Amino acid sequence: MIGSQSVLVIGGGSVGLAVAALLGSGDHAEALQVVLLEPRSIPKWDPKHIDLRVYALSRASQWMLQQIGAWHHISEARVSPYRRMRVWESSPISGLGSLDFDSADIGEPDLGHIVEDVLLREALLRRLEVLPNVELRLGLGLDKIEVGPRDVRVTTGNGEILSGNLLIAADGSDSRVRTLLGLSVSGASYDQKAIVAHVGTRKEHMETAWQRFLKTGPLAFLPLTGGRSSVVWSMSSQHADSLLEQSSKKFINQLEVASEGILGGVDSVSARASFKLRVMHSRRYCCPRVALVGDAAHIVHPLAGQGMNMGFLDAVEIVDVIENALNRGEDPGDLRTLRRYERNRKGENLKMLLALDGLNRFFRFPGISLLRVAGLSVVNAASPVKRALMREALGLSK
Numbered sequence: 001m002i003g004s005q006s007v008l009v010i011g012g013g014s015v016g017l018a019v020a021a022l023l024g025s026g027d028h029a030e031a032l033q034v035v036l037l038e039p040r041s042i043p044k045w046d047p048k049h050i051d052l053r054v055y056a057l058s059r060a061s062q063w064m065l066q067q068i069g070a071w072h073h074i075s076e077a078r079v080s081p082y083r084r085m086r087v088w089e090s091s092p093i094s095g096l097g098s099l100d101f102d103s104a105d106i107g108e109p110d111l112g113h114i115v116e117d118v119l120l121r122e123a124l125l126r127r128l129e130v131l132p133n134v135e136l137r138l139g140l141g142l143d144k145i146e147v148g149p150r151d152v153r154v155t156t157g158n159g160e161i162l163s164g165n166l167l168i169a170a171d172g173s174d175s176r177v178r179t180l181l182g183l184s185v186s187g188a189s190y191d192q193k194a195i196v197a198h199v200g201t202r203k204e205h206m207e208t209a210w211q212r213f214l215k216t217g218p219l220a221f222l223p224l225t226g227g228r229s230s231v232v233w234s235m236s237s238q239h240a241d242s243l244l245e246q247s248s249k250k251f252i253n254q255l256e257v258a259s260e261g262i263l264g265g266v267d268s269v270s271a272r273a274s275f276k277l278r279v280m281h282s283r284r285y286c287c288p289r290v291a292l293v294g295d296a297a298h299i300v301h302p303l304a305g306q307g308m309n310m311g312f313l314d315a316v317e318i319v320d321v322i323e324n325a326l327n328r329g330e331d332p333g334d335l336r337t338l339r340r341y342e343r344n345r346k347g348e349n350l351k352m353l354l355a356l357d358g359l360n361r362f363f364r365f366p367g368i369s370l371l372r373v374a375g376l377s378v379v380n381a382a383s384p385v386k387r388a389l390m391r392e393a394l395g396l397s398k
Contacts, residue, residue, distance in 0.1 A: 005031050006164035007322070007332075008154060010142065010177050012038025014055075014117070015294030015311035016170030017124035021068040022319040024131035028326045034134045035162060037154070039141035042125055043118050045077065051116035052196045052273050054222060054230045056082070056209070056305035058112050060395025061312045065123070073123035074115055080225045081110040084208040106391055111209070112305075114222050114230065145180045145290075152289035152333065166333035167290045168318060170311075173280065175296035181287060187280030187299070190360070192217055193240035194302055195233045197272040198224065199255070203264030205229050210262055211303070217360070218303045219258050229263065231255065232302060234360075240274050277301060279357050285346050286338035291318055298349045301356045309395065310349055317345050 005028075009020045020036045023029070045051075057065075065071040085101040103111045128134050137156075144155035145167070153163040169177035178185070194217075205223040212219045217234030224230055233255070235243075243251055252266045280299040285292050294311030321341040322332040330337055 005326075006033040006035070006166075008152070008162060008164040008167045009034060009036040010154075010167060010169050011171035011175075011294075011296070012036060012040070012042055012121075012136075012138065013170060013172060013294070014120050014124060014308060015315055016168075017121060017128060018064065018068070018312055018315040019168055019170055019293060019319060020134050021070065021124055021127050021131065022064075022315060023322070024128065024134040025068050026319060027323055029131070029133055031326065032133055033164075035137060035164070036128070036134065037137050037140045037142070037156065037162075039139065039157070041138055042121055045116070045119045045122040047077065050078075050198055050224060050228070050230075050270070051118045052198070052230075052270070053117040054114050054224070055117065055120065055308040056112050056222060057115050057120075058306075058309045058395045059108070061309050062113065063395075064312050064316055068124075068127055070123040070127045073126050074113075074119060077119055077123075078116070078225055079119075080114040080207070080223050082112060082114060082207050082209045082223050083110045084206070085111055085211070086208060087211045087213070089213045110207075114209075114224060142176045142180065145177065147181075147287070147289050150331075164333075165289070165331065166322070166338075169290060169292045169296045170294050170315075171296055173278075173295040173299050175292065177290065178282065178292060178296055181290060183287065183292070184283050185280050186283060187278060190277040190279070190301070191237055192234050192277040193237045193274040194277055195231070195235070195240050195243060195272055195274045197231045197251075198228050198270040199231055199252075199266045200228050200268040201263035201266055205263060210259070212259060212262070214258060219255075220303075220305075221259065221263060222305075233258070234277060234301075234303065237276070244272055244274060279353060281350060281353055285342040286335065288335045288338075289333040291338050291341055293318055297345075298353060300353050301360045303360055304356055306352055306356065310352060313348070313395070314345050317341055 007023055009016050016036060020034050023032055023034045062071060083103045087099040103109060128136060141157040142154055143157055146153045151163045151165060152167045153161055155161050169175055171177055204227060207223050210221040216236060220232045222230040248269050252269055256265055278299060282292055282297045285297050293314035300307050318341045325332045325337045
């Protein structure tokens with residue numbers, strides 16, 4: 001049985017690890033006991049291998065990682081800043097139908113950093129390992145959740161019972177916690193998949209993120225260290241399955257056509273993988289003694305790379321709500337307390353979800369290509385609008 005001021009964190013992805021680290025290094029760290037449960041082992045980062053899954057972390061996410069002492073583990077290992085972003089539908093060479101963002105326009109050193117998933121998790125894990133009030137329990141799944149008036153109890157796969165004042169579910173898009181508690185969601189499948197790979201190109205990426213909107217879905221090149229780029233290419237599930245079966249040479253040929261050779265052609269490609277795309281939003285972010293964060297609460301289209309940043313903002317907010325409640329002598333697991341978190345994050349996440357969903361549909365809608373080209377050109381010429389968009393994406397708008 002865990003002590004009276006205790007928090008169970010379910011899920012050992014980056015958001016769950018961040019929640020545990022924020023709690024374990026915060027103002028009330030000495031008064032809290034944090035237990036993190038994860039059914040699988042956490043993979044080790046290999047400096048000789050580049051993870052296929054990468055994230056474009058915003059300045060707000062970087063600040064959070066610095067606050068908990070994890071960022072230096074990333075920056076000392078491998079991280080790639082991106083200082084510019086170019087978005088286009090028609091050829092960017094013509095200057096029409098394209099949108100350019102430059103960090104120098106808002107006086108910032110960069111627009112964000114590209115970080116590998118496995119490195120991000122390892123950096124957070126290394127921080128947790130030195131926090132005395134955080135206990136990691138790997139290899140334990142959930143069989144049962146019981147919510148009482150003063151605590152929440154979970155039964156693990158091996159029959160062990162743990163209890164706490166509050167349970168934070170960070171167990172991903174197929175959240176076991178959400179399922180066990182019967183929390184409903186809204187959403188739909190895009191009937192799309194995103195193919196991910198690393199490529200070597202003839203031209204330097206110039207620390208620029210490139211994204212082309214195709215009728216079939218967006219194609220992005222994200223800059224990596226060593227001159228390589230991470231490709232995230234969204235398309236119909238059927239087309240993705242077909243491309244994954246093709247030879248590297250045929251895949252490269254189609255990638256060069258789709259990207260209009262923006263980086264001068266592709267010389268090499270890594271192994272490829274894909275993941276299904278869908279949009280999802282939990283109808284509730286909390287119930288008595290339980291709060292949902294990250295992909296357990298929301299899933300967005302990856303076209304703007306905001307999913308992880310949204311999850312980290314959830315992590316910061318739920319910990320802030322918990323600490324404020326403790327400052328006032330309130331119960332952090334009380335529903336009235338948790339609804340403060342829901343009010344502060346659900347609306348913000350919904351706005352981002354709808355915006356990304358709308359963009360994806362807008363650029364796939366046939367027959368309005370000229371309207372899209374004109375729209376991109378107008379926004380590109382409107383410097384105040386571009387600066388506002390960049391500050392919002394960096395998490396500097398507040």
